[in-house]
Amino acid sequence: MTQKGPSSLKVRLRRLLVILPWLAERGSASLAEMCERFQISEKELVADLEQAAMCGLPPFLDELVDLYIDDDGVAHIDVPRFFTRPLRLTAPEGFSLLMAGRHALALPGAEADGPLARALAKLEAVLGSDGMVLDLAQPASTAELVAAVTTAAEVSISYVSASSDEVSERIIVPRAVFSDRGRWYVLADDDRSGEERTFRIDRILACQTTGRHAQTREVRVPSGDEWFDDLPAMATVTLRVAPAGRWVVERFPVRSVRDHESGDGSLVVEMAVVSEGWLRQVLVRLGRDATVLAPDEWCDLGARAAAELLAARYAAD
Amino acid sequence: MGPSPLERVTNLLTLLLETRVPLTLKQVSHELVGMYPDKHVALRGAFERDKALLRDIGVPIETEVLGGDQAGETAYRIDRDRYELRGLQLDDDERHALQMAVATIRSDAGQEGLWKLGGSVLASSSVVTNVVQHVALPILRAASGSRNAVTFRYRGTERELHPYGLLLREGFWYAIGHDRDHAEVRTYRVDRIEGDVVSHPNKTFERPEGFDVRAAFPADAKLLGESDDGAGTAEVAVDPPLAEVVRAELGTASVAREDAGVVVFDVPCVNRDAFRSWVLGLGARAEVLGPPQVRADLVAWLRSVAALPGHPADPQADAAPEAGAS
Numbered sequence: 001m002t003q004k005g006p007s008s009l010k011v012r013l014r015r016l017l018v019i020l021p022w023l024a025e026r027g028s029a030s031l032a033e034m035c036e037r038f039q040i041s042e043k044e045l046v047a048d049l050e051q052a053a054m055c056g057l058p059p060f061l062d063e064l065v066d067l068y069i070d071d072d073g074v075a076h077i078d079v080p081r082f083f084t085r086p087l088r089l090t091a092p093e094g095f096s097l098l099m100a101g102r103h104a105l106a107l108p109g110a111e112a113d114g115p116l117a118r119a120l121a122k123l124e125a126v127l128g129s130d131g132m133v134l135d136l137a138q139p140a141s142t143a144e145l146v147a148a149v150t151t152a153a154e155v156s157i158s159y160v161s162a163s164s165d166e167v168s169e170r171i172i173v174p175r176a177v178f179s180d181r182g183r184w185y186v187l188a189d190d191d192r193s194g195e196e197r198t199f200r201i202d203r204i205l206a207c208q209t210t211g212r213h214a215q216t217r218e219v220r221v222p223s224g225d226e227w228f229d230d231l232p233a234m235a236t237v238t239l240r241v242a243p244a245g246r247w248v249v250e251r252f253p254v255r256s257v258r259d260h261e262s263g264d265g266s267l268v269v270e271m272a273v274v275s276e277g278w279l280r281q282v283l284v285r286l287g288r289d290a291t292v293l294a295p296d297e298w299c300d301l302g303a304r305a306a307a308e309l310l311a312a313r314y315a316a317d
Numbered sequence: 318m319g320p321s322p323l324e325r326v327t328n329l330l331t332l333l334l335e336t337r338v339p340l341t342l343k344q345v346s347h348e349l350v351g352m353y354p355d356k357h358v359a360l361r362g363a364f365e366r367d368k369a370l371l372r373d374i375g376v377p378i379e380t381e382v383l384g385g386d387q388a389g390e391t392a393y394r395i396d397r398d399r400y401e402l403r404g405l406q407l408d409d410d411e412r413h414a415l416q417m418a419v420a421t422i423r424s425d426a427g428q429e430g431l432w433k434l435g436g437s438v439l440a441s442s443s444v445v446t447n448v449v450q451h452v453a454l455p456i457l458r459a460a461s462g463s464r465n466a467v468t469f470r471y472r473g474t475e476r477e478l479h480p481y482g483l484l485l486r487e488g489f490w491y492a493i494g495h496d497r498d499h500a501e502v503r504t505y506r507v508d509r510i511e512g513d514v515v516s517h518p519n520k521t522f523e524r525p526e527g528f529d530v531r532a533a534f535p536a537d538a539k540l541l542g543e544s545d546d547g548a549g550t551a552e553v554a555v556d557p558p559l560a561e562v563v564r565a566e567l568g569t570a571s572v573a574r575e576d577a578g579v580v581v582f583d584v585p586c587v588n589r590d591a592f593r594s595w596v597l598g599l600g601a602r603a604e605v606l607g608p609p610q611v612r613a614d615l616v617a618w619l620r621s622v623a624a625l626p627g628h629p630a631d632p633q634a635d636a637a638p639e640a641g642a643s
Contacts, residue, residue: 009322009323009326009370010370010373010374012323013323013326013327013370013371013374014374014429016323016327017374018429018432018433022432022435025435037437038432048323051321051323051324051327052323052327054320054324055324055327055328055331080331082330082331082334082335082397085401085402085403086401086402086432086433086434087374087375087376087400087401087402087433088375088377088399088400088401088402088403089375089402089430089433090374090375090426090429090430090455091455091456091458091459092426092455093375093426093427093429093430093433094430094455094458094459094462095426095454095455095458095459096419096422096426096427096430096455097415097419097427097430097431097434098458099422099427099448099454100415100418100419100421100422100427101415101418103418103421103422103446103448104414104417104418104421105418107421107444114414115408115410115411115413115414116411116414116415116417116418118408118411119407119411119412119414119415122405122406122407122411123405124462125404126403126404126405127459127462128459128461128462128463128464129462130458130459130461130462130482130483131461131481131482131483131524131528131529131530132458132461132482132483132484132530133482133483133484133485133529133530133531134484134485135484135485135486135487135531136446136485137486137487139565140565146443146444149443149444150443160558160559160561160562165558165559165600165602166558167558176443176444176445177443177444177445178444178445178446178447179445179446179447179488180446180447180488181447181449181487181488182486182487182488182489183488202562202565202566203562205558205561205562205565218441221441221445247594250488250489250508251488277600280600281597281598281599281600283622284597284619284622285593285594285597285598287618287621287622287625288621288622288625300625300626302622302625303622303623303624303625303626304623305622306619306620306622306623307619307623308601309597309600309601309619310616310619310620310623312601313601313604314604314612314615314616314619317612317613317616
């Protein structure tokens, strides 16, 4: 929501139509509080309120927004009755609120009949019951890790590395739990590397609190496609992917995607490579639906990986 | 200096909310004196822009084509009952709970909705989900909520669906409902819908009592569809330590036997593409033991991959059918 430069007319109008009813209910409020709450600069806020105060034409003169900003930076306002109630929820707003509510209800520790459930029931009464379900199937350790985040509890884990399939014993301090594309991750301070690391929760075989606690601190949970880039610098592979192999783009974070210039529906995809072992598996799964364009040393990686798997497991067939 | 665009559009909103009878463009420009250009074409253009902006933010502007003296002219007004958010009184603890909930996902629309409900957004949450957003989702949800049929294109065909519900599973959104042409319940991946979803308020439906989207959806992608050879389950041996990860994923009920840490699982393989992709994701730690035709399938796949040229070449665009819902 952070805006750089002046906001568009649409953003300004939408914001004005939520600020006016909010302010109307209170009669007055400090500019600083409003800026914080509605994520707007004081300059823009004052400009928009002053614009609103200029609105109104005969015969509606008595319906003018009556505004006065005092020396202490407090806005006093009298709002015409049209704007004392907010505009109805739009379809995207309704969707987002219901989705967020159902998401939180599906998380570990949620109260099935608490205030959130009541809020959702009220929302549904206005927006219609829609049969929406969020299936957040969480690996067994998720609830324990979420609990550990809130108290910065130290946890010992047995972790099957995604890149090498080796088990390691580690001491971590969970900082945030997040899911992306249906998979759950814990972002944690890792004692082995001394760095912040991201672990796949479905690969944590066992976890146990040690009884020790670290200082709590805020971390920024990476969003969408960017989170892979937060891991230590990784190699990049460039693939050409046929339409039937599109799942790879949907399943793994990618650095870039574009249509192949041939226009045959295939994509050119740049992906961060966690490890060569991971890339081997992806290429064997994709088979003829993918071709490595770069770097050269991986051009035959899928073929080599398939041959080695045949030799290791299916030599007699 | 003339009025600012914000001032003009706010005045238009005020006027259309205030009026009891629908107003024509001529009447609007007469009431909002000095706000709009005088020349007819410029006036029409400015008014249409303002009207589109108001509709875009969710203002329900109603239109009516007049008869009598003004036959053929369009008139406009806003019904306050439809404009205002009503009937939603949240208690403080409910609003706070919703605020916490919005912090667990990423969405600007959630924040704007919260503002209307008098809340603000908490800065952070210890659990966050990156939920894939799609423009069709709010339309599908609203249609499901008001029991309106929707139409859209999917795999090149126009579909008409009674949307019973939406399901988010393994990071993908599915729309589930009664498909008119197939006369049965079908599942569609929302991100594979081609073009716009259109809701039809004049075509309504009833959702079957107790319908649950989870029950209508196969629990496992490896169960989707039908196999040519009739094999429904395959035996897969998985080496430690990955065997424990697989056990947690499939559940102990799927364990056929174990020996010295190697665990043999019964795995659904009806959807052969999904099954193959899953097994190959385990790399050399896993082996398909049987049935013979399923093992042969996998070996044939591996041989074809092993025979691929080691330099850039055109991938075949007509490869195996994709895994996933109908």
